[in-house]
Amino acid sequence: MSTVSDMINTYPQDLGGVDREKLVACIEACFECAQTCTACADACLSEDMVAELTKCIRTNLDCADVCETTGKVLSRHTGYDANVTRAIVQACAAACKACGDECASHAGMHEHCRICAEACRRCEAACDELLATLG
Known part of the structure; x- marks a missing residue:
């Protein structure tokens, strides 16, 4: 069990039918992706060809910010608003797709981009799986 799972399981009220396993998986994936994208942007800044990685760096930082925010929003349930949650998870999936595509285009040259x-x-997959349960 993870700390994320432990915290979700101790929430004193009902989560409103949200799939706990998919919620935990999405929160964990968001925070992992935020850290990875931040580290990838930093690694890109250390490359000799940094000027050619400008779009990658920007996409990394945007994705990191969106993922971190999504993980935080998904960690809060008091006064839950399904419309806001759905919108932010959709935005996160979109940011992850854009960043994943951009990093994949550099993956042959930069291992950090492949990992990212x-x-x-x-x-993106965790967001899509959670979205499928949100209706």
Whole structure:
């Protein structure tokens, strides 16, 4: 069990029918992706060809911010608003797709981009799986 799972399981009220396993998986994927994208942007800044990685860096940082925010929003349930939750999870999936595509285009040259693309794909999938349960 993870700390995320422990915290969700101790929530004193009903989660309103949200699939706990998919919620936990999405929160964990969001925070993992945020860290990975931040580290990838930093690694890109250390590359000799940094000017050619401008779009990748920007996409990494945007994705990291969206993923971190999504993880935080999904961690809060008091006064839950399904419309806001759905919108932010959709935005997260879109940011992860964009970042995953961009990093994948550099994956052959930069291992950090390959790792980041994989994290983005996992987070996008976790968001899509959670969205399927939100209706």
